[in-house]
Each structure stands twice: as structure tokens, then as C-alpha cells.
Amino acid sequence: MELRTLSAETLEKLRSQPELVILESFANAFALIATADGEVDPLETAKYFEVIKGVEALQSVPPENIESAYKAAIDNIKANEETGTEIALEAVSLAKGNDDNVELILSTCQAAIVADARLRDTEDKIMQRICTALGVNPDDF
DSSP states (O other): OOOOOOOHHHHHHHHHOHHHHHHHHHHHHHHHHHHTTSSOOHHHHHHHHHHHHTOGGGTTSOHHHHHHHHHHHHHHHHHOHHHHHHHHHHHHHTTTTOHHHHHHHHHHHHHHHHHTSOOOHHHHHHHHHHHHHTTOOGGGO
16 A cells, blocks of 8 residues: 655645645544554544534535545555654644644544543553644643
8 A cells, every 4th residue: 555645746735725734634633543552443433523523614625535534544554654653743733833723633632532432652642742743742731
């Protein structure tokens, strides 16, 4: 499986469409949490779709794009954990500097962590990396 990377062309497209920045950041952050323990629990996936329905900035994004962004992020991480995680963190970092998006992503990550009713050290560690990617001190969150 080929990893989906963020090429210069993709980054330019994302920057010109703010809703895609939110989608990519959101989907990749959620995928990082969902895969942190080595398996994607159906409760975590259900929580992603539940939460994303309430994201006003994504109401104009077709549902298939919302699903494919999440699936691609999951697939990247599963295909190659180290590289997939780095690609996902790069996508998450696209939201850096927009306080509303950063807050939304971090609160959503918290929802993902508790979605399967199990708290794991691996989820806490990836949450710290997500905070860092977003320019937030992990100790402050």
C-alpha cells in the first residue's frame, strides 16, 4: 500500500480551502488517537462520525470526503506506523495558529480517547505529540 503524503500541490490546495484544512487536521488527529493502541475500535470510528457531524465548518464537505480522509489517515498509519504517524502529525499541524480549530481538534481528541472507555498510555503519548504539532504545550492541556 502506498502512503498518502502531503505534496506541495496538496498543501497549496488545502491552504486555499479552509474547510479541507480542518477536515485533514481533524481526521488525522482522530486517526492518531484511534490507532494509538494498535487497533481501531468501532466505538472510536463511530465517535469520529458523531463528532464531525457537529463541526459547522465541515457542513459543506461531502460525507464521502469526510469518510475518505479518515480512512486514508488510518490506512497510512496501519501501513507504516512511523511514517504514517509523521504524515498524520504534519496534517494535524495545518491547523496550527487557528485557535478555534486547535481547540476543536484537541477537544475531539479527548472524545476519541474516552470513546472506547479505556485510557491507555499510548493514547496519552500521541495526544502529547498532537498538542506539540498544534503548537500547544501538552502540559497545559
